[in-house]
Amino acid sequence: MAIARDDSGVGPTARALWSQVHPVFMTPPLAASLFGAILAGDVDPVVAAVHVVAMFAAVYTAHVKDGYVDFHVRGEDDDHPLTETGCRTALALSTATFALCCLALGLLVDALAVAVTLPTWLIAYHHAPQLDTNPLTATTGYPLGIALSVLGGFYVQAGTITAVPLGFALVFLTLLSGIKVIDDAQDYAYDRSIEKRTVAVAFGPDRAYDIAYGLMTVALVAVVAFAAARIFPLTALVAALAFAAVAGIARRADPELATMLLIRGSYVFLAVLVAAVRFDPIGRLV
Template identity: 65%
Template sequence: MAFARHGEGARGDLSALLSQVHPVFMLPPVAASWFGSMLAGEFSLALGAVHMVAIFAAVYTAHVKDGYVDFYLRSEDDDHPLSEAGCKRALAGSTTLFFACLVGLWYLVDAWAALLTLPTWLIAYHHAPQLDTNPITATTGYPAGIALAILGGFYVQTGTLAPVAIAFALVFLVLLSGVKVIDDEQDHDYDSSIEKRTVAVVIGPERARTAAYGLMALALALVVGFVLLRVFPPETTLAVVAFGAVAAVSRRADSEIATMLLVRGAYVFLALLLAAVWFRPL
């Protein structure tokens, strides 16, 4: 078998490769790329598709590398569908796809489009075991990827970065950093035992939760501020109300349920922002 630890033939390999596609975590970065394209107004589907494939390849790289490190290097996981050689082959494949897209963006747009997209792969590949051991980079890695996806999606359509794209990227960076702190809180005890320094490990679960909701509140305040400055359309305040309601409910839940609620709340937040931008072009 070229990829799988279990199963036989092409079907086993395909199943192992597909196991690394995690829609809950893959959909937001791909949607963020599309969101960035929509912010540009009229956009090229072809250019948007190339950028979205690049983002998909970067996130796939992160999942494969994370699984490889957790099972083969850290012995954290009980099982893994990909063999050690299969992990390396999958990483080679996703990396090749990413850099093929990068070349396409360079050719179709310019070098800056490629350079703006490149950090998404760098974050993805180095998330484990380098970035996930530092409280700052462990928290901001995924949100930074989302922010870069928005900026890149906008840039490939326009060849420039407007204040609206930068503002939306900032909002998602702050909001999702807060959600990530709650997510990491679930693994506080285990992370402490292996000296994995997440925010919850460094400052304790209670203060980490306070910091997390502070970040989310700041992100929602930024949306309102950008509406007042006429950077965002007024309809984006609906997203603030919706996510604020979810966050209020999640505060009374444990970290696992809170993470589930907040991740789904982030989907609603993004969907309402998409609707506001789509029906009220900036």
């Protein structure tokens, strides 16, 4: 039962399995989980670690399933490091890891902690070939997973959900959906050729860009509104300004460069929000 397509042995097998860890897309869900924990205040490191591992397992599941469908089922990709058996083995390992994390959360917290966490795996597993076939779910799957990661990271610490994590989850869902539209626009010609209905295919590239930046604008306006209502700390305004500056530059770039800038900008956005929640220097001066 070969795991790696190119070779056999421990080394090639480990490299093939590790190839499905994509740091650019792995980092935000894990950081979102920790951000939710920070929002809760007092952080239990064991519980936080279990939830982070659950998020890792969920995103890993999405990457493996997506690669399996695109290469072994649809024949869209030119290459893939895992055999069909390798993909099934990786999915079994990631799903078992996620299940163990859910069991631990059920014991350490409660059943609702499992209920908040479980949807992330369901979204990950069903992204391909179910959720990636229409503009709405193809766009919102990954952002919704991150929003749920924030809520789950908060709940496993606080044992409840308040307006603050809900507000942040909504902001991330909207902002990252805008970035996802831009990301999908990179593959407009190919997606159109195989009738994959992303936002760019459904509405055209120009309209897709308008929708994308409209979503990002709504998210940033929401940050301002929540800060004005003192639901978010006032320092969150700095995060909105920082991302707005990046988005302004990205608006004049091609989809590939714009995606790179916006993803890095989202990292800055999250980092400033973490600092705002922990320290809120502007709020202390007002």
